């Protein structure tokens with residue numbers, strides 16, 4: 001990765017200026033067991049922060065109350081404990097924070113940045129709507145200046161986005177940029193059923209918890225500019241971002257939650273935490289030999305510039321023999 005050495009210099013510089021301890025976070029969705037991709041992202045998040053004696057915060061991302069449960073939350077805590085990934089505090093789960101999100105939502109409304117969107121799903125996905133190469137659509141601002149809202153229907157709420165380029169210097173992926181006006185359009189922050197969307201909840205939660213470093217899967221890279229915009233609106237500092245690569249099976253298929261044999265419920269029967277951590281760290285380039293080691297030992301030699309930025313191939317069947 002060409003961007004890595006530059007990022008490393010930047011971290012060193014920041015470290016010498018501000019002696020503030022880093023604050024990282026685990027933000028799992030308690031809808032099932034951790035799979036290998038979750039374990040990998042959590043491991044890197046933890047090792048980075050602990051390597052600099054920083055603090056880790058846990059919170060449950062359970063906005064989708066239909067799919068999530070307190071039981072899975074408890075199992076996730078046990079899985080983190082089994083892995084040796086300690087945390088210093090747990091902040092309240094998102095499902096209990098809608099009154100907090102209300103306050104931020106009201107700020108946006110008072111500043112005239114919100115409007116109701118009455119578009120149906122089929123209107124939004126119609127062939128006439130502009131689509132990006134990744135299949136997401138760009139909201140064209142249909143309801144921005146609606147004279148007469150349709151009667152009897154609750155709208156989704158969108159925040160107006162500026163025509164501005166948001167630049168991310170990602171710890172793993174290097175430079176990434178997005179113009180929300182042309183690449184995304186005005187963003188939904190609250191659904192018609194009243195539930196706040198991920199982007200708003202994450203921004204508020206990370207901001208209030210003082211998170212300085214967000215490490216998560218590469219599939220969330222395009223969320224970073226969206227959250228940077230909301231951080232600016234809410235008066236939060238931008239955290240550092242590190243979007244870790246996806247784990248792929250040897251045939252190139254992405255390992256996912258569907259691979260039930262690769263979640264911790266199954267893996268814990270076959271492999272020690274040290275063997276699992278060692279294999280993940282070696283496959284990702286973080287250590288230079290394939291040997292078992294604890295999370296604590298990994299943190300002692302963790303350095304961002306060793307982490308591969310491209311996809312990581314992992315023959316996970318080796319764990320199961």
Ligand SMILES: [Zn+2]
Nearest residue numbers: 117118119143
């Ligand atoms: Zn609309």
